[in-house]
Amino acid sequence: MKTLTVSVYRFDPIIDNSGRLESYSVEVNDGARILHVLHNIHDYIDPTLSYRYCCGSGQCGSCAVRVNGEPVLACMEEAQDNMVIEPLKLAVTKDLVVDLTENLGAIASLIPKAEFVMPTKEQIDRIKPLRSCIECLCCVSVCPAMDVTKFFGPIAMRQEMRLSLDPRDANDRVSEAVEEGLFTCTSCQACWKVCPKDIEIPGKAIEKLRALANRKGLTLPRHQEVAALIQSTGRSVTRSEPTFLEQVGDVIEPNGQVKGIVGFFVGCMYNMRLPKTAFDAIEVLRRNGIRVVIPKEQVCCGSPLIRTGQLAFLDSLKRRNIDAFVIRGIDTVMTMCAGCGSTLKNDYRTPFVLKDISEILTTYGIEPPARLPIKATYHDPCHLLRGQGIRDQPRSLVKMVVDLVEMPSICCGSGGGVRSGNPDEAAALGNRRGEEIKKTGADIVISSCPFCEFHISEHTDRPVKNITTVLLEGYKEKDKVS
């Protein structure tokens, strides 16, 4: 047995104006789940505590709650001391019970064709990964798009894709999905990461539906323009100034001894919109013993095409990029754009290893910069945090140079083609980020993705800087002092 202290959200609409957190001390068995803590409170301390549960084994999806902010199934996750248990981010009926009706009602049902068609094993096997959904609504609870625009949500998209794969179904699921907000998803992947059944909704449903929508001519005009640009120039943005690749050498030697060698995949944004940031990164790498090889024939990674379902000439981009590094015999390719990194890691099959710049710098270790007398907050790029699982490395770098104030890791709204395709939604999400930034009281915002940096800077009065830029400022300060 052990004693745990937990905080639980309480709200009774009949007597309370607003909810509050109540603290309880409970005695539970070793290995007890969150649900058992709730049982304990209900059985021995306060029988009026309301919460849902049923199967107790992760199969019915009744008991989802947020624990320390993250949605989980109460019956499956182990109870921890000092945890905060709150309802999902949906309308609260009482305590931990939320209203599920609208979201469950948004899930489409199979409509049998007049003439029955038996599916094949191949079709069944493609449907199966989308079928294990237990409708717990954890995904809905974290979806940023649903907060600011009309979107039926990840769970509904999963079902539309599942139905579109089924020969027994009569309806046009792709057009339905578009109506229900298919193009509002920012591909932040929060839904997938909280799914107790690990259903990869962004990649296996939303991007697939967008590809099907593309075949029906339903791709947004703005997304088509981007695809046309990539097809004609190999780049997702237009040239407005000399690019990074035009200015930089083929190989950049470090100042001192060579500790490591990487190929550098620059990406369209750092190459053409923020070349100065890319040069800052080069300076930091030089100072820390990394030889950087930069193939000039590299092109767009294809991320804007994959996220928006335009796959027609994707393979040629992949081939050009892979060949550019292979012919130089490079075994580690570094990205500094979160989106490119996630794409190369997850959507490519490469004969070389991929690392984000924060992985490279923390793996080899860096010379400590001078500390700058400012407070900074860090914005997790979705494609770095969830796309590549990188959380700690950027933070450890940031903390070497400034004081870090955390804020919740939520999408800024720039991804998934939303900034170009649904600018109002992107702006609404950007504004929310701006408010979070304000709450931290930070002097600057640090991030590690050109899309996030660009987008957030439009929604905050604080300067938004890349990690390497801030590190370089630390080195400059250090050099000045000595």
Place this chain on the structure above:
Amino acid sequence: MHADDSLDYHVLVIGSGGAGVRAAIEASAYGDVILVSKTILGKGGCTPMAEGGYNAVLREQDSCGIHFEDTMKGGAYLNDTELVRILVAESPQRMDDLIRWGAVFDFTEANEVAQRPFGGQRFPRTCYAGDRTGHEIMTTLLERLESLSVDTLAETTVIDLLKEGDRVIGALAFDDSGEVVLIKADSTILATGGGTRVFDISTNSASGTGDGFASGYRAGAELIDMEMIQFHPTGAVYPTDARGRLVTEAVRGEGGILTNTLGERFMKQYDPERMELSTRDVVARAIATEILNGRGTENGGIYLDVTHLPRKQIETQLPVMLEQFLKFGVDIRKEPMEVGPTAHHVMGGLRISPWCQTTLLGLFACGEVAGGVHGANRLGGNALADTQVFGKRAGEAAGRSEKRIKKIDSKQIKIQEERFSRFYDGKVNPPIITKQLQKAMWDGAGIFRNATDLQATLAKVMQLSESNLRAISQRNLLECCTVQNMCLTASLICKSALLRPESRGAHVRTDVCLSHDAQHSPFSHTYVSRNRQGIERTAFV
């Protein structure tokens, strides 16, 4: 609460598991239907938790005759033969319905529904969707239901059936805040599932509290074979608070082996021919015996091992098991599971005709709340088939019933109101009683039984059922009613167990010496109702 202030439907279905939803789908062809569920629709019953599969004769090499024989033999010949004939004959058609409605069962390379071996069956006839078969069926049924015009009341719990004379004319229920809802119906279908939550260790969801047995009994229906409780051989034993959680028979179907702490594959001593795939009663007793004789683990289990199977097979055929055990710190690809018996299924229940008519006019029953289909021991894979076959039959029969004008007797309402007001003045928090009940039933009416313990347990259950339960708020009234249902169900189990002076299937009386085999038993069904109780005799005397 006024008798006039009520809903009126042709058919009322109580329960949103596989049987209830199937019944509602069928009944909707005949008139207005309302489905009442004490949980979110489709999440409450045991159907979404059913892992292993659905038995149906689909191949030429198999036959309904063999499925019938397997089911009868597995059930120790206590099954109602007519119900079994219907089960095996109609199960394939109901599978066909599910496939037509979009179910995603696993397929073979030949694009047919795949089947796996299950305990006590001579042909691998268990259809499956990985190890989330029941969830697949439930999802399919709910999608079908949604496309029909069936009214639903979720998180609304039936407290008791309403009667007009001898006829059931609907039910009284609580909504989620404890407000009373009255529903009148020409026909009422009980599809409330089982009740093994009355045992300390159980696979059942929180809703398995025997509400249907209890409300059926109170209304005057007769129940049969309530002593027949299936203890599933393999339930999780750790962590303590989650013990009893089902470890599907599919684990053994896929090739999992059972060993004790001496490393012995002990099933060879209990059933050398069928080994791990013997019937559940046999395997559960074997495991219980090994544990009782000191060959169990520290956590009170034995080992179930699939580490010799290819990783890919475990990952694709048993994904839920893999995921659940990983959550509890065990990678079943690398180390054995620890398992022990757990109360799983009530074979007994309301006595039904082949069209699911109970002994009460206006009341039908299907699924686990009905008795007779599975005899003294249910075969794995027959319960899901049961829900579909008899769910459809109940829906059809109830749908075909006559439409009539019904009048709720206000006296019944008044009696309930008085009951509720007593709860407000009560003293004991319901969960305290629940725990005592579960412990008493596990200790005294579990796998091995004798008259002395059963009598003592019955006395304890009767004492608990008299507890002065307390409802601290209107929402808590439901808990008080549920505990009373659990006590009543437990008492029916004990009474029936005392009525059967033989060991048969899942029912083992250590104080009775057998002089007959199951096929030649002088006994047939036990029966209990408010008017009578006893045990039927057969020709073999």
